[in-house]
Amino acid sequence: MAHDLSILEAFFEECEDLIVALTEGLAEMREGSADDETMNAVFRAVHSIKGAAGAFALDELVGFAHKFETVLDAVRSDRLEVDEKLLRVLQRAGDILADLVDDARDETPANRAVVDPILAELQSFLGPYGEGQQAVEEAFSFEAVALDIGMQESEAAGYRVSFQPSSEFYALGHDPTLIIAALMELGEATVEVDAQYLPVAFADFEWSRGYLTWQIDIVGLTTDLPIRDVFQFMDDICALKITALDASEQDAMVPPDVGVATSQALPAMALAPAEGIKRPAKKPATTLRVDPERVDRLINAVGELIINQSVISQRLQEAELPNTAELFADLDDYKFLAREIQEGVMAIRAQPVKPLFQRMMRIAREAADATGKDVDLIMTGEATEVDKTVVERLADPLTHMIRNAIDHGIEKPADRVAAKKEKQGKLRLSASQRSGSIVIEIADDGAGLNRSDIRTIAIEKGLIAPDAVLSDQEIDHLLFAPGFSTATEITNLSGRGVGMDVVKTAITALGGRIAITTNPGHGTTFSITLPLTLAVMDGMIITVGGQTMVVPISSILETIRPVAGDISKLGLNSEVIRIRGEHIPIIDLAERLGHHPSVKEMTDRVLLLIQTEAIPQCALAVDEIFDQRQVVVKSMSGNYGEIVGVSGATILGDGKIALIIDPDAVTSTPAITPQFTTPDREVAHVGAS
Amino acid sequence: MSEQADAKLAKNLEFVTLVTGGQNFCIEITQIREIRRWSPITMLPHSPPYVLGVINLRGAVIPIIDLAAKLGFEKIEPTERHVIIIVAIHDAIVGLLVESVSEIIGVSQDMVRETPRGPEDETTRSILGIITLGEEMTKIINLSTLSPKKDQVAA
Numbered sequence: 001m002a003h004d005l006s007i008l009e010a011f012f013e014e015c016e017d018l019i020v021a022l023t024e025g026l027a028e029m030r031e032g033s034a035d036d037e038t039m040n041a042v043f044r045a046v047h048s049i050k051g052a053a054g055a056f057a058l059d060e061l062v063g064f065a066h067k068f069e070t071v072l073d074a075v076r077s078d079r080l081e082v083d084e085k086l087l088r089v090l091q092r093a094g095d096i097l098a099d100l101v102d103d104a105r106d107e108t109p110a111n112r113a114v115v116d117p118i119l120a121e122l123q124s125f126l127g128p129y130g131e132g133q134q135a136v137e138e139a140f141s142f143e144a145v146a147l148d149i150g151m152q153e154s155e156a157a158g159y160r161v162s163f164q165p166s167s168e169f170y171a172l173g174h175d176p177t178l179i180i181a182a183l184m185e186l187g188e189a190t191v192e193v194d195a196q197y198l199p200v201a202f203a204d205f206e207w208s209r210g211y212l213t214w215q216i217d218i219v220g221l222t223t224d225l226p227i228r229d230v231f232q233f234m235d236d237i238c239a240l241k242i243t244a245l246d247a248s249e250q251d252a253m254v255p256p257d258v259g260v261a262t263s264q265a266l267p268a269m270a271l272a273p274a275e276g277i278k279r280p281a282k283k284p285a286t287t288l289r290v291d292p293e294r295v296d297r298l299i300n301a302v303g304e305l306i307i308n309q310s311v312i313s314q315r316l317q318e319a320e321l322p323n324t325a326e327l328f329a330d331l332d333d334y335k336f337l338a339r340e341i342q343e344g345v346m347a348i349r350a351q352p353v354k355p356l357f358q359r360m361m362r363i364a365r366e367a368a369d370a371t372g373k374d375v376d377l378i379m380t381g382e383a384t385e386v387d388k389t390v391v392e393r394l395a396d397p398l399t400h401m402i403r404n405a406i407d408h409g410i411e412k413p414a415d416r417v418a419a420k421k422e423k424q425g426k427l428r429l430s431a432s433q434r435s436g437s438i439v440i441e442i443a444d445d446g447a448g449l450n451r452s453d454i455r456t457i458a459i460e461k462g463l464i465a466p467d468a469v470l471s472d473q474e475i476d477h478l479l480f481a482p483g484f485s486t487a488t489e490i491t492n493l494s495g496r497g498v499g500m501d502v503v504k505t506a507i508t509a510l511g512g513r514i515a516i517t518t519n520p521g522h523g524t525t526f527s528i529t530l531p532l533t534l535a536v537m538d539g540m541i542i543t544v545g546g547q548t549m550v551v552p553i554s555s556i557l558e559t560i561r562p563v564a565g566d567i568s569k570l571g572l573n574s575e576v577i578r579i580r581g582e583h584i585p586i587i588d589l590a591e592r593l594g595h596h597p598s599v600k601e602m603t604d605r606v607l608l609l610i611q612t613e614a615i616p617q618c619a620l621a622v623d624e625i626f627d628q629r630q631v632v633v634k635s636m637s638g639n640y641g642e643i644v645g646v647s648g649a650t651i652l653g654d655g656k657i658a659l660i661i662d663p664d665a666v667t668s669t670p671a672i673t674p675q676f677t678t679p680d681r682e683v684a685h686v687g688a689s
Numbered sequence: 690m691s692e693q694a695d696a697k698l699a700k701n702l703e704f705v706t707l708v709t710g711g712q713n714f715c716i717e718i719t720q721i722r723e724i725r726r727w728s729p730i731t732m733l734p735h736s737p738p739y740v741l742g743v744i745n746l747r748g749a750v751i752p753i754i755d756l757a758a759k760l761g762f763e764k765i766e767p768t769e770r771h772v773i774i775i776v777a778i779h780d781a782i783v784g785l786l787v788e789s790v791s792e793i794i795g796v797s798q799d800m801v802r803e804t805p806r807g808p809e810d811e812t813t814r815s816i817l818g819i820i821t822l823g824e825e826m827t828k829i830i831n832l833s834t835l836s837p838k839k840d841q842v843a844a
Contacts, residue, residue, distance in 0.1 A: 300748070303748075304748050307748075547731065547732065548731075592734075593734035593735075594734045594735060595734070634748075634749070634750045635750075636743075636750060638750075638781065639749070639750065639751055639752055639781045639782050639783060640733075640743065640750075640752040640781070643733055643734060643735055643736070644734075644735050645734055645735070646733070646734065649731075649743060649750045651745050651748065651750075655745055656729055656731060656745065657731040657743050657744065657745050657750055658731065659731065659733070659734075
């Protein structure tokens with residue numbers, strides 16, 4: 001079959017949605033909150049994948065989906081009891097199905113070593129029902145269901161055709177299978193045969209008589225004309241009744257007691273899986289697929305709009321026009337509208353973390369299987385929305401942390417029992433929104449961090465001096481040090497050469513931070529704080545050495561106008577400030593960035609009290625604070641490269657560029673000796689004028 | 690070097706001539722995006738001396754290189770009279786600050802010669818070839834040696 005690439009792409013996109021629906025449904029079944037509709041949704045997902053895959057001749061996928069579907073069908077029609085073992089196999093099958101879809105997309109061969117055992121397990125559930133039915137279905141069903149790619153089948157009514165050929169019908173050489181095949185092409189059809197008039201004994205058969213009556217339900221037809229067309233010229237050789245189907249009537253299950261005779265007589269159409277299952281009013285949410293690049297263009301344009309709006313308001317203020325009150329009211333409206341557009345556009349990029357979390361369920365399941373631990377992953381706040389890029393780039397760090405939590409955090413069942421804990425470990429994955437940030441927490445109820453072990457390893461690896469005096473918190477943070485790994489032997493689970501430092505780097509790259517709290521014997525919690533969006537940031541506009549810069553509000557605890565008495569020298573160059581009895585180091589931002597140290601007295605300057613990973617608290621000395629506003633973040637790396645201490649740049653209302661300071665990097669890198677001489681001061685001067 | 694090969698193959702080449710560090714240079718016209726007046730520059734920390742900083746080019750952040758300093762001449766004292774040539778180096782957009790831009794010259798490929806061999810320095814390393822114009826000559830700048838991105842990686 002020659003197929004259009006874009007249709008194939010659409011199929012894979014569809015598959016993603018179907019897999020999500022499948023995973024969701026299976027999870028509900030596992031939780032026990034499933035109802036009939038859930039079961040149907042799960043079945044439908046697998047069935048739709050199979051149908052569409054059949055249309056693309058993706059045999060591997062079709063074969064697996066088929067077996068999966070057969071088991072699901074048995075569950076749905078209560079022929080199979082749902083128990084723990086079945087649920088486990090179903091979930092694994094769901095994972096494999098997702099893998100096979102990926103394989104088909106990448107055109108890589110399926111991993112037989114993984115697929116086959118599950119296939120065999122699925123088969124084992126089928127037992128006596130499976131075989132006969134299956135052989136029959138195998139012959140044709142893919143073709144028949146191939147049309148069912150779309151999720152939304154129209155709610156259009158259908159027709160019930162009741163059809164009993166007379167003996168003349170057969171005598172004239174007509175074949176009922178052809179008629180039924182023609183009917184099946186008209187729409188989604190379910191065929192039922194009434195064999196009650198069949199004589200029991202073979203000897204009683206009258207060769208010229210027709211014993212069978214078919215009842216064919218066709219959904220998706222709005223008029224019975226096409227049906228009548230099929231039966232043209234047959235009016236007098238069969239008994240025909242066509243009735244409109246009410247949606248509630250389309251119960252299309254094939255009765256389980258269909259005799260053997262039926263499946264033999266009608267190999268082509270028996271037992272198509274119950275397709276027209278009742279669907280409550282619950283319509284699938286309509287979504288719009290848009291090329292992300294278009295959205296990004298829109299976001300950029302809106303960013304410019306915001307900048308333009310602040311340029312205009314700045315210009316107007318400078319113009320000192322008479323009687324400007326109304327003008328400013330209009331300007332406020334403009335500002336409001338621009339913000340609204342911005343928020344709307346940002347919302348397009350926002351996605352719930354749910355699919356990400358669902359992927360973690362699988363990771364957790366596999367990790368638990370591999371380590372022989374019993375772990376329950378509890379998820380909360382899956383509806384929390386985050387920028388698409390954040391969701392995508394969180395997948396790797398989260399995967400790693402989940403594996404870590406199961407591999408290192410949660411104890412083996414026996415140890416848990418010994419520690420008087422429940423045998424099953426609990427792993428909580430939660431997302432929530434807190435004042436402009438997203439907080440994601442991964443909490444296990446395991447043994448907690450072993451600080452003395454961490455210390456020993458850090459000393460062994462040369463990360464700290466043997467006699468270093470570290471606070472508990474500092475020891476915990478050693479986990480994030482590059483080259484640190486507590487596992488004494490490399491397990492194939494979490495010891496894949498990536499350490500927590502990679503996790504931390506990934507989070508930092510997203511503009512977030514990560515923290516650990518641990519309670520020995522009761523578990524460890526990692527919390528990741530992320531900005532809601534990467535494109536816009538709340539910033540404090542400051543000046544340093546004549547340059548305008550931006551410091552992210554999220555890292556500023558407070559601003560301080562220092563008093564002479566609070567500042568004291570610490571050694572030759574360093575200074576500390578006393579705040580509420582604590583002495584906090586002062587870092588001169590100008591010096592850190594390689595500018596000339598400010599000539600201003602410390603008391604004429606402003607201190608920003610900030611909190612970073614490296615230092616719990618420090619005071620960043622800047623010359624002046626201008627304003628506090630939202631800025632559009634522009635990357636520096638595209639045309640220039642990464643700069644230590646600078647996370648990006650933004651364009652201010654006057655069209656000039658202001659660098660965005662990365663407080664973590666600025667405070668953790670040592671000050672550089674000023675390498676610039678006079679010309680640079682001049683540049684700086686011109687630049688800020 | 691591919692640029693050199695390209696220059697030899699093409700029949701009619703056009704170059705923009707410019708003056709920096711008091712000398713004549715030229716850049717192939719297809720590599721130039723636009724020529725702008727000087728505009729305020731925001732300086733960058735931790736940057737090599739020849740990187741003046743960044744400017745806002747219609748919403749994009751573009752680094753500005755002092756071409757004279759990069760070629761080993763004295764640093765420019767930027768004034769309003771200076772000109773910024775916006776060029777594309779691989780996939781990055783970079784501005785070159787120069788003293789002035791003179792004219793566009795049409796050149797056939799046989800007028801493009803290899804750089805005469807001599808002691809190498811900062812300037813000759815950035816020269817792709819020379820063009821003789823009667824009595825005078827001008828030097829073709831090899832833009833790929835100018836990318837600030839490359840320096841960042843090396844550092």
